[in-house]
Amino acid sequence: MTRGPIQCDVGVSYGLPRKGVPAPASFKRWAEAACRGRIKRADIAIRVVDEREGRRLNHHYRGKDYATNVLSFPAELPEGVTLPLLGDLVICAPVVAREAAEQGKPLNAHYAHLTVHGVLHLLGLDHEDEREAEAMEAIERAILAELGHADPYSD
Structure with a gap:
């Protein structure tokens, strides 16, 4: 665990009208909370998309022909490169709204959860088995x- 303040640069782009979608400051706060205590510096790009773009990306990168709530793309830096680039998140606004x-x-709570969830994936956490998921x-x-x-996760 890393102690102290976090320097977290979060860039947010919107591939759809922003109505009903959180502002960049909210995404930054949620990403910082996920990074705090785990990493000192992070650069994260978040793209909020419509269902068409979400489906296309999920199909291209995961072979699944539907839009999903969040996709995480950890940065793959060459050995020896020490940039704080953590990776990219793609959040599909219509899916998030439907699920909520x-x-x-x-x-807003669902957006916060999915942002935190996605950032934890960028940090290397996963939920492939029951122990990891818990x-x-x-x-x-x-x-x-x-x-x-x-x-x-409560009902």
Whole structure:
């Protein structure tokens, strides 16, 4: 664990109208919370997309022909390069809105959760097996509680 302040540069681009989608400052706050205590410096790019772009990216990179809520693309830097580039997140706004409504969650809380979840993937965490999933979910719960959001995994 890394102590002290985090320098987290977050660039946000929107591939759709911003209505109902959080501002860059919110995404930055959520990304910083996920990085705090885990890394000292990070550069993250976040792109918020519509369903068409989300589906195209998910199909191209994961072979899945549907839009998903968040895609994480960790930076793959050449050996010896020490840039703080952490990677990119793609968040599909229509999927996030649909999931929040279906799950009865506040939209902003769902965006916070998916941003934290995506950043943790950029940091190398995963949920491929039950043990990894439980550990990652516990970290997410703690970060979201610090941000004032309810447990995203409770019913």
